[in-house]
């Protein structure tokens with residue numbers, strides 16, 4: 001993610017408990033040979049290490065849990081269950097391994113059963129397991145706490161907002177505006193490939209709908225089900241070091257590690273994202289992967305007209321009256337004056353905190369590019385003069401309308 005996030009720690013601890021409870025239940029049913037789902041929840045909760053699970057919301061729906069167990073045990077051969085459990089347990093601890101250079105997820109579904117199951121059994125497992133674990137996710141997040149009458153999804157968002165004040169309306173993946181009501185809880189490592197991480201506290205983060213779009217192809221906008229680790233090479237997503245190579249929600253972010261600049265020609269501008277020169281080489285790699293995973297350059301390129309329009313409005317507001325006065329005596333507004341305005345008023349005056357993490361980042365980065373790149377600045381200045389001239393001629397009000405058409409000079 002692109003900026004540091006505070007953990008919503010209350011709901012996080014409940015998620016941690018639920019993930020552990022889910023695996024403990026599978027283990028319990030396997031130990032006692034209960035493959036038809038008909039476990040007795042009182043006996044399960046009576047066991048010493050299991051007592052804490054009586055507080056877990058999953059155990060408040062024993063009927064649903066029986067169904068999950070029945071489905072699971074009919075999907076995997078009984079001989080593979082202990083191996084599957086050990087993979088889940090190891091993956092649940094993935095946050096302890098985030099700096100390990102050789103870490104791989106043992107429970108990564110596409111390779112987990114290689115050499116363990118037959119081709120047909122593997123096919124069945126990779127088809128069915130994501131569906132079963134998707135239900136655990138719903139069991140947790142659609143659960144309504146009696147004392148609050150809110151779903152865990154709503155409680156997650158509420159706590160996130162409370163702890164991430166001033167950033168709560170910014171998408172941590174693309175820095176675009178995000179309305180929390182519409183934000184989606186993204187599985188950073190997709191639940192379709194990492195069953196253990198389906199309700200894992202460090203794997204779930206709210207992002208905007210565009211970033212979470214389910215299309216997920218490189219040429220399209222969103223992440224979808226792509227794995228953040230090695231998105232460029234789909235085959236290598238669980239290679240050693242995959243965890244060390246990415247930003248992780250609540251653990252490690254790209255804050256103050258990158259910049260963006262305008263590239264291309266007028267009418268065909270694109271945004272390029274680059275690591276800051278101060279970023280270490282492993283940070284540069286993480287940035288590259290993040291940009292690729294979320295198709296960030298495309299997202300920001302799509303928003304160029306918005307920033308161009310905002311910049312044009314603010315510059316017009318600053319100079320339109322001066323321009324009218326100058327023209328009356330044969331003068332004009334100079335390039336230097338406009339350049340100074342962009343740099344001193346719009347770049348240097350911007351609050352650092354907004355520049356670092358807010359949607360101001362995109363705007364300020366855009367203005368920096370405009371102010372420092374002659375090929376960008378000259379067409380902008382020309383367009384500004386044109387608009388001021390039209391306004392002066394028509395004696396239009398100096399404040400432009402928000403729906404001014406976008407110019408090809410943006």
Ligand SMILES: [Zn+2]
Nearest residue numbers: 171174208211
């Ligand atoms: Zn986003």
